[in-house]
Amino acid sequence: MACALGLGGTGWHVALFEKDSYPRDKTCGDALGPDVLNMLKRLLPHVYPSLLQLDGKHSVYGKQLWYPPSHSFFFDFRDRFGNEPAGYVLPRKDFDGMLFRCLKAYDHIEVFTGRHVDSADTHSDAFSISVAGRTYNARMGVVATGASFSLTREFA
Numbered sequence: 102m103a104c105a106l107g108l109g110g111t112g113w114h115v116a117l118f119e120k121d122s123y124p125r126d127k128t129c130g131d132a133l134g135p136d137v138l139n140m141l142k143r144l145l146p147h148v149y150p151s152l153l154q155l156d157g158k159h160s161v162y163g164k165q166l167w168y169p170p171s172h173s174f175f176f177d178f179r180d181r182f183g184n185e186p187a188g189y190v191l192p193r194k195d196f197d198g199m200l201f202r203c204l205k206a207y208d209h210i211e212v213f214t215g216r217h218v219d220s221a222d223t224h225s226d227a228f229s230i231s232v233a234g235r236t237y238n239a240r241m242g243v244v245a246t247g248a249s250f251s252l253t254r255e256f257a
């Protein structure tokens with residue numbers, strides 16, 4: 102979704118194929134660190150403000166390290182980030198939903214959920230994918246399947 106949002110800023114016609122549905126609930130990705138926030142700020146202008154408007158997120162200003170018998174040390178990030186939180190913790194599903202709403206604001210970004218991409222191929226002047234026996238062609242393609250390597254292996 103982040104890639105589609107990034108390309109959305111170009112005005113190109115973007116098609117996003119996802120085998121599951123949005124918003125996804127996953128065990129991973131509840132904590133958004135400084136790199137994630139910086140990346141969100143580089144996407145379309147309404148993306149980062151949309152995160153700030155989300156309810157139920159916890160701001161992160163530091164980390165507490167505990168060690169035996171009962172000592173602790175607090176790493177205060179505020180000297181690096183000022184009063185801005187260095188990150189947020191929120192349910193992945195809420196974050197996913199926020200990105201999905203941002204995508205839907207653009208007519209030239211089409212989202213196809215519940216579509217498993219079976220294969221992907223490059224040609225001299227095009228990129229193609231196969232979904233349920235149908236072939237889709239584009240000038241450019243991005244395979245962003247996370248930990249699922251079956252498609253990325255084809256390009257290794």
Ligand SMILES: Cc1cc2nc3c(=O)[nH]c(=O)nc-3n(C[C@H](O)[C@H](O)[C@H](O)COP(=O)(O)OP(=O)(O)OC[C@H]3O[C@@H](n4cnc5c(N)ncnc54)[C@H](O)[C@@H]3O)c2cc1C
Binds near residue numbers: 129131132245246252
């Ligand atoms: C246990 C754990 C905890 C983590 N915690 C954090 C954290 O707190 N903070 C953090 O920033 N990062 C965390 N990460 C890392 C983070 O989850 C990943 O870096 C991030 O999700 C990667 O994003 P992605 O878009 O590349 O992949 P994903 O988020 O995995 O998205 C890939 C998408 O591709 C879809 N897909 C796969 N194959 C196909 C196919 N053939 N056809 C169609 N669709 C397909 C999948 O359904 C999925 O929706 C954690 C990772 C793990 C394993």
